[in-house]
Amino acid sequence: MNTNKNLSVVINGLVKENPTFVQLLGMCPTLAVTTSLKNGLGMGLSAAAVLTASNVLISLLRKLIPSKVRIAAYIVIIAAFVTLVQMSLNAFFPDLASQLGIFIPLIVVNCIILARAEAFASKNDVLSSALDGIGTGLGFTAALCIISTVREFFGFGTIWGISIYADKIAPIAIVTMPPGGFIVLGLLIALINYIAAKRKGDKAS
Amino acid sequence: MKQAFAIVLSAILTQNFVLVKFLGICPFLGVSKKTETAAGMGMAVTFVMAIASMITYATNHFLLVPLHLEYLQTIAFILIIAGLVQFVEMFVQKSMPSLYNALGIYLPLITTNCAVLGVALLNVQNEYNFIYSLLYGTCAALGFSLAIFLFAGIRELINEKDIPKPFQGFPIALVTAGLMAIAFMGFSGFSI
Numbered sequence: 001m002n003t004n005k006n007l008s009v010v011i012n013g014l015v016k017e018n019p020t021f022v023q024l025l026g027m028c029p030t031l032a033v034t035t036s037l038k039n040g041l042g043m044g045l046s047a048a049a050v051l052t053a054s055n056v057l058i059s060l061l062r063k064l065i066p067s068k069v070r071i072a073a074y075i076v077i078i079a080a081f082v083t084l085v086q087m088s089l090n091a092f093f094p095d096l097a098s099q100l101g102i103f104i105p106l107i108v109v110n111c112i113i114l115a116r117a118e119a120f121a122s123k124n125d126v127l128s129s130a131l132d133g134i135g136t137g138l139g140f141t142a143a144l145c146i147i148s149t150v151r152e153f154f155g156f157g158t159i160w161g162i163s164i165y166a167d168k169i170a171p172i173a174i175v176t177m178p179p180g181g182f183i184v185l186g187l188l189i190a191l192i193n194y195i196a197a198k199r200k201g202d203k204a205s
Numbered sequence: 206m207k208q209a210f211a212i213v214l215s216a217i218l219t220q221n222f223v224l225v226k227f228l229g230i231c232p233f234l235g236v237s238k239k240t241e242t243a244a245g246m247g248m249a250v251t252f253v254m255a256i257a258s259m260i261t262y263a264t265n266h267f268l269l270v271p272l273h274l275e276y277l278q279t280i281a282f283i284l285i286i287a288g289l290v291q292f293v294e295m296f297v298q299k300s301m302p303s304l305y306n307a308l309g310i311y312l313p314l315i316t317t318n319c320a321v322l323g324v325a326l327l328n329v330q331n332e333y334n335f336i337y338s339l340l341y342g343t344c345a346a347l348g349f350s351l352a353i354f355l356f357a358g359i360r361e362l363i364n365e366k367d368i369p370k371p372f373q374g375f376p377i378a379l380v381t382a383g384l385m386a387i388a389f390m391g392f393s394g395f396s397i
Contacts, residue, residue, distance in 0.1 A: 076284065180383070
């Protein structure tokens, strides 16, 4: 029973309430860094790490933080973890850090993290908050990986930097440029809406 | 002077914060259903970004750099912005109640607008001095306002049209933004 509940918390964040495709939160990094799978995965895992750590700490402190200053307190906690992640990326993955650039410190203002702190971690115990952080973080990572794979495949003709057709046919460069980000995400969400509507129709009939 | 001109032009058009740099997408998509609210949001963001540029520059230049605490930039800047937004909210509420009512919930949300923190960090990264920081902050915010206002105008028209069901809501808005971004790419032909 208990493990079932824990699993459902993770699955919920990963699929049902996917932060990117369903809740449409955290759009800035979603569009900006998904030009290649490496960047998308790096960004997703960094945000997931911050999300899980801040969820745990906020859940631990939920009875101590006065509700009037809670948002400010959450932001300080999140910013502290973001600084840690930023320093570790600079130390261990300098290439990735320079690719992601300003969007690493901007994880602080990623609405997903503040939303989970306010909606989940401030009301639940440590274990389920940690699982919620992992589930939502992985949901965000998965969404970034899907978008960045599509954009890298069509825009560079590669996946994970390995050439698929780049030397034979010229790739569609605009897909990796800013307009491509908006359009690819729009088409993907439309596709998901279509599949969801179709599955609902099948169940009903 | 030449650099100042380059900053103005690139912040508003060629490196538009929303459509090229992907900063401030959340309010761009969330608060763009009506042109009036979009214009109000643009004004509030411009005000906050201009002041935030000045204060974060001063904090970084006179406090963090002399004490070698650059790694605290993110935390310090977000606290300044959160405090500033709170202050602006109280100020607007007291002195311009009609504007306060029009902006409603969008005022406190400016704290989590990544364009504001983004401009503070970019000012440091580009090593702008005080005047250029203020100029860049203001013009980037004007670029944001321009984009959100145009976008709201297009969305008002789109909502009256018959859109295929899977595209209703956000997907069509994202595709619209993509087409606007293509239009803005045309400006990058300017070389300064």
